[in-house]
Amino acid sequence: MKATIRQVDSVTVVDVSGRITLGEGCTQLRELIRDQLSKGNKNILLNLADVTYIDSSGIGELVSAYTGVSKQGGGLKLLNLTKKVHDLLQITKLYTVFDVHDDEAKAISSFSKPTT
């Protein structure tokens, strides 16, 4: 897994590529989220457009990131799901848990809107 971090307004956009699977991929994602939270970056948008593979552990890592950021009073949202990742989130009923976007500008602006 590789990740590039950009700051857009108050939102930390993380462009993730490669595999989010048990082992290195999950560990990297966990450390990345922990690092951003420690810096006070609590609005995180994960761009998964270039994620080639995600397994059950990777899904678990996304859930862990989501709950961890939420507990800190922030928000973690997903951007540009591939069909494979979209299908996995549908099957596991997590599609309704995550706030999923396919337009980066709209995703970023959604962080400033109050959640219902």
Added chain:
Amino acid sequence: MTPESSVVEVTLESDLKNVEVAEEITRRVAVTAGFDEDEQHRIEMAVHESMINAIWHGNKNDSSKTVWLQFQIHRDRLEIRIRDQGIGFNPNSIPDPLGSDNLLNVSGRGIFLIRAFMDEFRVENTSGAGTEVTMVKRLSSGIQTKQGGTDREHESHNSTS
């Protein structure tokens, strides 16, 4: 085993890096069996999750142990067997990951995904001989194998990579 089936067997060292090796073999077998790209990915994921279970949970990440895989390509289905050297598990003891209390659990989705992606899933725990899972995926259209599907073929590989 029928005269129409092809068999591929491989024994891999119990190391997470061999999960990708198993995926690559699975992809090739699934192509040969005649599955489309989406189905290839689902079968590959089922093997990925089974390999993780075998290496991580079954063999406890002990690289001195092995994982055995067998692929049987039949006219109408692909049967995959994966055996570790662990003490076994009861798949019914795993909480339903779709339950409202479990939806945000970090783990516990592997077996669920295997069941979602494959048509059949069975677990046999054999005392002293490890755990063997059997997964079956049927060719929904009944199409024939692309190559070698009607030949008697038996390949055996051993990898310590």
